[in-house]
Amino acid sequence: MSFLEHLEELRWRLVRSAIAVLIIGIVIWTYQEWIMNNVFMSMKKKDFFSFRMICEWFGTCVEDIPVQLQSMTVSGQFGYALMMSFMGGIVLGFPFIFYQIWAFLKPGLKFQEKNLARGIVFYVSVLFFIGILFGYYVVAPLSIQFFGSYQISSEIRNDFTISSYMSMIISTVFYTGLFFLLPVVTYLLTKIGLLGPEFLIKYRKHAIVTILILSAVITPPDIISQVIVSIPIFFLYEIGIIISKRVVRAAK
DSSP states (O other): OOHHHHHHHHHHHHHHHHHHHHHHHHHHHHTHHHHIIIIIGGGGSTTSHHHHHHHHHHOOOOOOOOOEEEOOSTTHHHHHHHHHHHHHHHHHTHHHHHHHHHHHHGGGSOHHHHHHTTTHHHHHHHHHHHHHHHIIIIIHHHHHHHHHHOOSOTTSOOEEEHHHHHHHHHHHHHHHHHHTTHHHHHHHHHHTTSOOHHHHHHTHHHHHHHHHHHHHHHSOSSHHHHHHHHHHHHHHHHHHHHHHHHHHHHHO
């Protein structure tokens, strides 16, 4: 194929991805009130799934977060309904979007590289959705509970804007999903020769510090939340080392 033909193929794959996001977004828009009440607003209630499990397993129970949400701009609620639909379309349509990207890149790979990458769409999708679930049921609720309950003075009431509330949940959940793609990133960087198992093992201590810093960024400033988030990310780092070893071994 010529350069322009490659661009044409890329354009159509991007168009297909956009159509998928649009269709899913329309469905989310149709049920926006139910989704807002049961997916986002439920996170500030004590009967949220994660809080109930923590209460039953560890005996640490929470109360409803005493916070009121408000929209400060004329188009605030409409804008975040659009954002919710768009981001939901990207998250739920991620397997199809990634497949379109992979299908565009795959013809340029060698036969052995294709065999090594067999099932990559499935594994990437599974890791991404595990990260999304972890972000939704662990990271985001801890963040909302901490910041929603924290008061520097009893004279100050927490009245969050819908912008602040939604941004925290959506960004936290989405970035956690991306963090869980660490083994895939390790695989790709090993394939192109930028990483190796020796490098990953040598700088494991540095990686632990980096992981703790990343966990501190996306979680409330308390040790328990940071440890809860750090453990699975470090576990994924170790999986990345195993994957890197297998890639190097297969290349010999």
